[in-house]
Amino acid sequence: xxxxxxxxxxxxxxxxxxxxxxxxxxxxxxxxxxxxxxxxxxxxxxxxxxxxxxxxxxxxxxxxxxxxxxxxxxxxxxxxxxxxxxxxxxxxxxxxxxxxxxxxxxxxxxxxxxxxxxxxxxxxxxxxxxxxxxxxxxxxxxxxx
Amino acid sequence: xxxxxxxxxxxxxxxxxxxxxxxxxxxxxxxxxxxxxxxxxxxxxxxxxxxxxxxxxxxxxxxxxxxxxxxxxxxxxxxxxxxxxxxxxxxxxxxxxxxxxxxxxxxxxxxxxxxxxxxxxxxxxxxxxxxxxxxxxxxxxxxxx
DNA sequence: CGCAAGTATATTGCGCGCAATTTAATTGAT
DNA sequence: ATCAATTAAATTGCGCGCAATATACTTGCG
Numbered sequence: 001x002x003x004x005x006x007x008x009x010x011x012x013x014x015x016x017x018x019x020x021x022x023x024x025x026x027x028x029x030x031x032x033x034x035x036x037x038x039x040x041x042x043x044x045x046x047x048x049x050x051x052x053x054x055x056x057x058x059x060x061x062x063x064x065x066x067x068x069x070x071x072x073x074x075x076x077x078x079x080x081x082x083x084x085x086x087x088x089x090x091x092x093x094x095x096x097x098x099x100x101x102x103x104x105x106x107x108x109x110x111x112x113x114x115x116x117x118x119x120x121x122x123x124x125x126x127x128x129x130x131x132x133x134x135x136x137x138x139x140x141x142x143x144x145x
Numbered sequence: 146x147x148x149x150x151x152x153x154x155x156x157x158x159x160x161x162x163x164x165x166x167x168x169x170x171x172x173x174x175x176x177x178x179x180x181x182x183x184x185x186x187x188x189x190x191x192x193x194x195x196x197x198x199x200x201x202x203x204x205x206x207x208x209x210x211x212x213x214x215x216x217x218x219x220x221x222x223x224x225x226x227x228x229x230x231x232x233x234x235x236x237x238x239x240x241x242x243x244x245x246x247x248x249x250x251x252x253x254x255x256x257x258x259x260x261x262x263x264x265x266x267x268x269x270x271x272x273x274x275x276x277x278x279x280x281x282x283x284x285x286x287x288x289x290x
Numbered sequence: 291c292g293c294a295a296g297t298a299t300a301t302t303g304c305g306c307g308c309a310a311t312t313t314a315a316t317t318g319a320t
Numbered sequence: 321a322t323c324a325a326t327t328a329a330a331t332t333g334c335g336c337g338c339a340a341t342a343t344a345c346t347t348g349c350g
Contacts, residue, residue, distance in 0.1 A: 007260035008253070010192050010208065014274045015170045015263065017281035019185070020210050022167035023337070024288040025160045039305065047155050057329060063155065065165050068329050070307050094315045094328040108153070115152035118160065123287040128280060129159045135277040136162035142268040143169040168307070184335065202299060213299050215337050239298040239345050
């Protein structure tokens with residue numbers, strides 16, 4: 001077998017391992033997030049809002065590495081669920097200002113247990129998780145720009 | 146700030162780093178795969194077929210950690226592109242036997258350069274990539290089952 | 291043999307991701 | 321002040337992922 005052939009073997013693909021782990025992660029979160037009526041990405045967006053109370057679509061896109069094509073419909077769904085408001089900025093009418101409703105704020109209490117449960121499900125220790133996170137961020141940084 | 150609050154900070158999320166890196170990886174592959182007229186997942190499936198020439202949907206699902214809901218339409222698209230055939234097994238008519246067409250076999254030549262280019266784009270060394278792959282596989286294993 | 295249980299794949303429906311385009315508001319150069 | 325260029329968000333369209341269900345074929349038990 002040539003080196004070129006080895007490079008095309010599924011078992012040798014770092015990216016496929018990453019992709020599969022990411023999918024498995026999403027599947028693992030789902031039952032935990034069902035009680036909150038959130039998908040994984042919706043949970044991420046709520047996490048941003050629990051931290052900073054107000055954000056526009058562009059800034060949210062920068063934080064999540066996603067664009068309005070993904071975020072606009074997602075935010076509409078969060079609005080329908082009653083967790084966020086989608087107001088327009090007064091200074092600049094192009095800008096959507098996203099804020100939490102009281103239900104959205106309250107949801108944080110229920111969310112507290114999610115990271116703990118997930119940590120448990122991962123069955124990995126802190127060193128391994130830290131290492132994984134660092135390597136992922138490094139790759140993300142290298143591939144972006 | 147409480148420990149519970151820290152656990153809900155976006156910057157502390159291993160899974161979000163994994164998720165973002167996986168998305169970035171998919172975006173990075175896209176221009177490389179455009180010449181082959183393949184998406185990333187289609188490329189993965191082709192990779193399986195370049196290795197073993199013939200597979201059914203269940204076995205393909207086991208290898209890729211995906212189900213027929215994802216694979217059936219994907220395989221139909223690969224068939225439409227002229228890269229695979231979707232025959233029925235003679236011994237058991239429930240089973241779809243997927244094989245490469247000559248165009249599908251030929252595509253491997255063009256694909257040879259993809260892993261090399263991707264390795265370059267990642268800007269990571271072998272130790273880092275090996276470590277990332279191992280950690281992803283470990284997490285995948287722990288979350289699956 | 292007959293039919294209930296099991297198995298392989300297909301279908302449906304929803305929520306992403308993302309490229310490409312569109313719409314609407316703002317800015318800046320003349 | 322005007323209007324071309326820029327910017328923010330929304331829209332469109334396609335291909336996943338995946339849960340849930342349906343369909344069709346096979347197997348095994350009485």
